[in-house]
Amino acid sequence: MKEYDFLIVGSGLYGAVFAREMSNLGKKCLVIDKRSHTGGNIYCENKEGINVHKYGPHIFHTNDKKIWDYVNSYVEFNNFIYSPLANYKGNLYNLPFNMNTFYQLWNIKSPVEVLEKIKNQVETAGFIQPSNLEEQAINMVGKDIYEILIKGYTEKQWGRKAIDLPSFIIKRLPVRLTFDNNYFNDKYQGIPVGGYNKLIDGLLAGIEVRTGIDFLENRAELSRLADCIVYTGKLDEFYNYRFGHLQYRSLRFEHEYMNHPNYQGVSVINFTEKTIPYTRIIEHKHFEFGKQPGTVITKEYPQEWKPGMEAYYPINDAANSKKLKQYNELVKNEPNVIFGGRLAEYKYYDMHQVIASALTKTKALKETF
Structure with missing residues (x-):
């Protein structure tokens, strides 16, 4: 026994x-x-x-x-x-892709016009059956959104070119024709x-x-x-x-305490330019609506996994x-x-x-x- x-x-x-x-x-x-x-x-x-x-x-x-x-x-x-934000060259965009994002990009307020804009960009790209992440993303949201909000972030995150990544990775990303900044579609x-x-x-x-x-x-x-x-x-x-x-892909985190109450006003901002080495900045107190006098931010750096590192994302x-x-x-x-x-x-x-x-x-x- x-x-x-x-x-x-x-x-x-x-x-x-x-x-x-x-x-x-x-x-x-x-x-x-x-x-x-x-x-x-x-x-x-x-x-x-x-x-x-x-x-x-x-x-x-x-x-x-x-x-x-x-x-x-x-x-x-x-x-x-x-309800995260995306930062591209200093400009902020709402995530997931929704009518707020499309208005910020194209100054378009109508869902019908958005669909037409995306349709035209997809037809210009000419991907009938997307074979990789880049083609799948353009097929979903057009070239503008792909270039500004997807390409750099994704290539940083995975350490590979988007054309070398499988299409299924991007399929779980929500796209909405409403002014709804809730990233998840789940009820709870x-x-x-x-x-x-x-x-x-x-x-x-x-x-x-x-x-x-x-x-x-x-x-x-x-x-x-x-x-x-x-x-x-x-x-x-x-x-x-x-x-x-x-x-796997691994991650490195840089945590910093700041002696003031609010750094970025939101829990997460994604940085979609490839030239910025981190993928996002997290401000943790916003997860629990904190009122503390200081704040903690974390910069998240993706990196190739090697033995001894923490394993995060399976490839x-x-x-x-x-x-x-x-x-x-x-x-x-x-x-x-x-x-x-x-x-x-x-x-x-x-x-x-x-x-x-x-x-x-x-x-x-x-x-x-």
Whole structure:
């Protein structure tokens, strides 16, 4: 008989939700994390009373009422609406692309005229079946918006030319013919009151957690502690890079405290010129409508991932998809290991999708007990 039913590697959303659900069933869980804190990339660091999103901004949004009710059962969410701006050569534009954006670009107030303008630019470009991100973007919004608001930002973010990126990356970007600056189309949206640590603390309440422990450095010893391992780390690292590295984009953050109450008046401004090295500036206090005397801003610099760096965005191109398929064949031979979450599945997940994935897995397990 082993000491724990589940050893959960990683205390981000997938690991925390999994641990909560199994603990509620009376299963004994141990959660470990190699970082010095819990919460994974949604961890918030308090600076002068401001909850700083240490690993980039996270805005919770979903259309799934069950998921919304689930997170709200652990922490109250505020009514924050994500309405970022874009800065191009000093001019500001509303995001996502909507009638405010089109008016700012073209001085056009009519949705009919906007459609005609975009149609003319698309016809001039002549892309019938877009084969890459550049062609897909122009096909969606025309050349002006692509050149001013998409091209530079996207090429910085991914470190590749837009013509070398797959078209599906841009398809999730909202385009509206209304004066609506809400970035997301989802029905439910907000930020935990008091920050995301409150959500993680609620999920992990009463569960044994150890931080500063690297599973892969102590694999044999730690594996003996539990009947089943739930692994949320990098999939290729679990297998010691047998088929080579899966590629990611990484990020570098520069945080700065300022001794005045308001820097930019909005939570996020994207900088779409390629010559500006960072992609956006985040002002964290606006996520929670803060009234603190000072403010904290963060400049976000995208960079190519190398071993030892944090992995943020999987690069789902043909070469990486081939490697992923090889690793997933190995996964099939691991009856006592559950792989879940963004890194273990090598999949870009929004927060509500991670939670849904963990709940789906735990529900399936419940039926076997």
